[in-house]
Amino acid sequence: MARRRNLAASIGGWSARHRWAALLIWIAFVVTATLVGNAVGTERMESWESENGESRKAATVLQAAGFPDAAGESVLIQTRDGKAPADFRRVSEEVGKAVLATGQAENVRTPYSEGAPAPVSADGRSALVMFDMKGEAGTAHERVRPVIDAVAQVQRAHPELRIDQAGEASSNLTIGDALADDLTRAELLSVPLTFGILLAAFGALLAAVVPLVVAFTAYLGAVGLLALTSQLLHVDSATTNLMLLIGLAVGVDYSLFYIRREREERAAGRGRERALEIAAATSGRAVLISGITVIVAMSGMFLTGNGTFIGFAQGTILVVLTAVVGSMTALPAILSLIGDKIDARVVHGAVRKLTGRTWRRRLGGREGGGRIWNTILTGVLRRPVVSAVLAAGLLIGLAVPAFDLRTGQAGLAELQGDYPVADTFRRIEAAFPTGKAPATVVVKAGDVTSAPVREAVERFQKQALATGEVVEPFGVAVNPDKTVVVVSFGVVGGGPSDEASEQAVRTLREEVVPQTLGRVGEAHVHGAVASVMDFNAQLGRTVPLVFGFVLLLAFLLMLASFRSLVVAVTTIVLNLLSVAAAYGVLVVVFQYGWGESLLNFTSTGSIVSWLPLFLFVILFGLSMDYHVFILSRVREAYDRGMPTERAIAHGIRTTAGVVSSAAFIMVGVFAVFGTMSLLSFKQMGIGLAVAVLIDATVVRAVLLPATMKLFGDANWYLPRWLGWLPALDHEAGEAGGSGGDGGPGRDGGPDEPDALPGERVPVTVG
Incomplete structure (x- = not known):
């Protein structure tokens, strides 16, 4: 051929x-x-592009509606001793004047403002000053620094109180700064680390x-x-x-x-x-x-x-x-x-x-690989059954916790570490517990101020309250050209991933909205709970398709590359075991919290919702690096006339050094990203590092040679009806x-x- x-x-x-x-x-x-x-310039996604399903439709309508887009901020004024209520009027007025004086704030509300005052906690020991940043919300973090400095100046004047700011603009600024610092540190660590490993590997x-x-x-x-x-x-x-x-x-x-x-x-x-x-x-x-x-x-x-x-x-x-x-x-x-x-x-x-x-x-x-690799490989090839059973058992054991994998949103816990804005958010949440999650219904119609639409809004409010799953107050906002109305309210429960909150959204979508607002225009339920539900539903529909696509094409690539049905099947099985083991470790560390003190994070009891699918495609792809490299050397030796067992030993030993060095580099780079402040990056970095480590050691050093030894010459089995596949040259050939x-x-x-x-x-x- x-x-x-x-x-x-x-x-x-x-x-x-x-x-x-x-x-x-x-x-x-x-x-x-x-x-x-x-x-x-790189075009960043609009907010609606990260949404799914009905939430995406609602976000698209809101994007085009022309509603004023302002970033809301709050200043928490709180007693430090927690023993006696404080007189917040003078301090809150000082805060209000200070933020207005920056020229970057508007719509300031204190607990003593007329109309819609800001709240005071039930125990009288905490109060809020609320305001909006001028300009677009997306760029408000670029203008919020003077406001933060003004609030800090009021804090210095009143050391007996806790006066801290938190909100959309200030949190985006903090996250942006934290991410920039983390990335700078990651670059400063990963590049020298990579260089050091390469220097040790080559000595040149x-x-x-x-x-x-x-x-x-x-x-x-x-x-x-x-x-x-x-x-x-x-x-x-x-x-x-x-x-x-x-x-x-x-x-x-x-x-x-x-x-x-x-x-x-x-x-x-x-x-x-x-x-x-x-x-x-x-x-x-x-x-x-x-x-x-x-x-x-x-x-x-x-x-x-x-x-x-x-x-x-x-x-x-x-x-x-x-x-x-x-x-x-x-x-x-x-x-x-x-x-x-x-x-x-x-x-x-x-x-x-x-x-x-x-x-x-x-x-x-002649066979290279170093003393450790030679010792391991010699033992594996001498007792392939025991080695395969032990390695597979270890991977399956590591993978067992993956059956308990739960996804969710990190929320306030996304920013890990000692960051004042995150602490302030938690204090506000504790001082002003709502017991509800915010939600909205977005309605698009020809004229949302018409009588039929107004009547539908009233019917919606009554029926929603009658379910017992929606709580007041209701808010109604109309866009400038009167084509979109947004009805805001709260749903019971603790927010995203809470069963009560999700049931409330289902009730609204399946029963209340179709009978009321859905009859006068295009109506969609939106909000944090609805977004998470739609995201999970989208993944539920597409994950089987993604998994099937990746597995099938990887199988076909291995089949065509090595002309072996056995190699293609074992490749898929070994990679799936490697990925499953990484999932299990991720659950144990971040869901069960076994590595909190070591990795400096606080467990949320779940894995960031987008991470499992992302890790699957990334890990499945990266695990092919070592697999293809090793198998190419094995097949090259076999094509040159070596017996299968010797070809396996030759391929593993001659690639041992480079696989070890490459694995150390990947593990080092990924582990550096595991030190970042954002929980999602931390989970991603540790997940990738653990997976590569498992893949380069247990899978490639033990399970791969053991299974190949057990299959023997059957490793190269190709059915006759696949004989039309091209014979790709694994040797030097014509260059x-x-x-x-x-x-x-x-x-x-x-x-x-x-x-x-x-x-x-x-x-x-x-």
Whole structure:
């Protein structure tokens, strides 16, 4: 059967031979994408685009209705000793005058204002001053700092009281500052950490720097492309942060795979060009397959129909795509340009100076892998049944808590740590308990001030109160052109994810609204409870579709790549076990709160609602990196004539070092994001770090070789009716038009040693 030409080898070979052209093209792409992206700007999602179902319809109507959009703020005035009521009139008036004097506040209400005064707590020890920020709510956080400073000045004048501000603008400012500080810290920690691991892995300065350069330039190019694609599909503000997280981890991993193979071939006696050709044909192809699989997994998020997931899909696909392209084009060009200088052993030189001894790292040892990996693999291959049972049992045990996974909204707990605005929100909630969750009905009609609409509003209020699930007061607001009316009220219960609150929304949607407001126009129930319900309903409809899409396409990719039904099935099963185990750990840590003190967070008893699906597609994609890389080496050895068992040992041992280094990098980068203040980022970072750690150790070091040993030659079983699948070359093959393979049984060039890639031969590396 004719073999398909190795695309990765062709691209890598061309880049190596035309290194300056390849580098200039890559630099031109990154610079152009960055400049154009900055000029165009990234389009952020409108608020309605993150909604689902009926809530999305309501938000769309509100977006076009032209209601005044103001950010509400509150100042809490509270006694410190909690023993005696305080006279709040003078202090509240001082607060009101102070915020008005900034020129940024309007509609100030104190407990002593006429008409609609601000509240005083039932015990008389807490009072609020309420006001709106001038201008658009979306940009109010940019103008709220003078108001916060004015309130702080009143606080200094009255140390006997607690005077703190909280609201939409001040919380957005705090979250924005906290996120900026967290990201700065994450960058300051993750880049040196990655560099340090690469330096330890290669012992060479250039070999440690090059992967970072490729990964970071790929990230810059992807961000520029995102600005262009976001003009059609808007993205969430957190998308670029996620791109940095994924781009750094994946980009460095791909470069690590490529560089390590090229250095192995040089250590085995290959010439410079031939070493690059083999690296392109083998590791380059593994990078291509892995990248396509990751992109396929990420694209499953498009099927959710949710704007946040669609934005995440765009960003992650673009950064993985640019990382793959950079690894296949710019990286071979850089390696061709640098040559053997990339292996200047700065770490070894330092050791030699300190100890007087030479520390030689065997990049291409006969079986390599290090003492620990060799010990583990030897035991696994000697007792595959016991190893498989123990590893699978451990993963299943870790996965059991996942059956108790509960999703919810973080609410005030989203901002973890010692932040005054979060503490003030909690104090306001404790001092002014409502026992209700805010909700609205949005009604669109030709003239909402007409008699039929007014009568329908009155009927709605009566019937809603009669259910016992809606509480007063009611508010009615009409937009300027009188086409939309918003009826606001409260529903019983504790808010989002509370069963009583959800039942109230269902009653309104299924019974009250259709009989009243639904008869005079387009009517939709909206609010925090309704939004969470609609989000969960949307996920319930689309999750099976996303899971099926990702699993099916990953299965087909593995089937086509390795021409093995067994490999494709075991790939899916092993990855699902890895993801399930990560879910279980996430539940134990963040839902049960077992890691609160260590990770510095307070458990909410649930996992952020968008995280499980997001983690599935991300983890399933990332877990393919190591899987494809290891299997490619196994299949390469098998295609060269090795028996299956020896091919398994050879593949695992020769990839052990790079898999360990890549895993340490990913775990380190993700764990850094687990230190962030936002609970959702903390859960995401820890979930990703744990999953990669489990995947790179238990799954790839134990379960994969054990199952492959048990299957033996059946690993390569392909039914006859699938014989039409193309036979993709797992060996060096023809690389960009160069000579033959050079391995055993192939017609290599006269200068090629007769050995498997990675095996030591008596040739001096020149």
